[in-house]
Amino acid sequence: MVRYAEPGTVEWVESGGGPLVAVPETVLPFWTGADGEETASDYDRACEVDGHVGLLPVGDATALVLGDEPASTAFLPDHGTFVRWCAGDSEDELLARVPAALHSAEWEPEVRWDVPGAVLLFDAAWPGADSPHTDHVRVVLEPGRYTVRAAQVRPGPETWLGLVQLRRLAHR
Template sequence: MTWLETEGGPLVVVPRAALSHWSGTEGDYDRACEVMDFVGVLALPDGAEALVLGDEPLSTAYLPEHRVLVRWCYAESGDGVADIIRAGLPTAEWEEGPALSTTGELVMFDAAYFGIEVGTLTDSTALELGAGSYRVDSASVEPDHLTSFRVHRFVELA
């Protein structure tokens, strides 16, 4: 798994086609920092929507085969994380989250950066999703008292 981190603020997930509209520290970063829930949705000027991973600035990875973002709360090591998550998904107690509309591929990056800096000044992770509407549900995967991950799944809406 490839983990993405921030410099202390939230991560944001923006449609690739709308990256130029993410203003980073010129305004959108402040709006992203106001999200106190696990996830929140912000409107962008062009009608696109951005998903904010609120709460804490946790290391985050994407499991594309399950359309799940994995946020590292705590664990003794990184060995077998994907297997831990796969095993925990069927029994996770999901909390329904906000709806997010997208035109296709999403890009996750540190909210402090301008969208046009993705791929040059900041690392990012691509999330391959088809165009449409998704509900972003949240749950915890805690197989033992030494391991905890927060997960967010993209559930396609009809």
Template sequence: MIAVPESELDGWAGVDDNDGSVETWGDYGRACAVEGYIGLVAVGAQQALVLGDEPVMTTYLTNERLFVRWAAAYSETELVAAARRALAGRPDDDDDEDLIWQVQEAAVLFDSAVPGAELDPDERFTIDLEPGRYRVRSTHVVDEDHRMILVHLQPEP
């Protein structure tokens, strides 16, 4: 999954599998090269946020500025509730990864294999963010009934 700035969508080419090698998969290959849960790649004059690791269902909780990546849970409702509990009880240093993302406009979340110019409305989700710098923190959460990856966006002062 990738969150590309809206104005740069046409610049995301997705996958180009000319010879089957990840190095030649075009933009999708660049996204796949991100190691871990989060990373940044250039798209035009801006940066896109890559949600790496497992290709799992992902949702975004607007009020919390939180991506919830579903690895295991009985239901979406339970997973979202567990994510909110985990976020509320999370120490400030409980990160697997941490980076700074400079945001200039809304971003569009979608499967990084798809070219941005070819996205259907049901293949994309717009993330409305205020322009500015965001600290992006990720963590892998496991409890008795859930396993998820949380990616939290925190505005930087």
């Protein structure tokens, strides 16, 4: 985990150049990363996601792929949002602009994600079984169905960030 500010403030995950993936802990052993033996590994499938987010089946659950570019990414639980650092002079400046960015974002169409509980965010190239020993962030989510929406926002002249917001749907 990369830390740009005071320890414990925000934990950022970086990839080696490909997408990041949020895999439910219950199915981590089923994510093969780039080591898949089939014609298309899980990493290859993640790289084929077109756009800022996509869903891929893993075991009996679904992983959320954060596509587009390999930006440093953190999860801000107060906003239910993955923040992707595309450009900005400092972490403090970037994080200070998140509330305004969430308000002004032009969101892409939503996807629905069924989540069995906590997920690990890590480089899609790594096998899920190895992810706890790599650069990762554990995101605690209540089990249930979420809407996921994404946007690219430039809340300042030198600040550009990606947003992937999770919103839990109410039980019916």
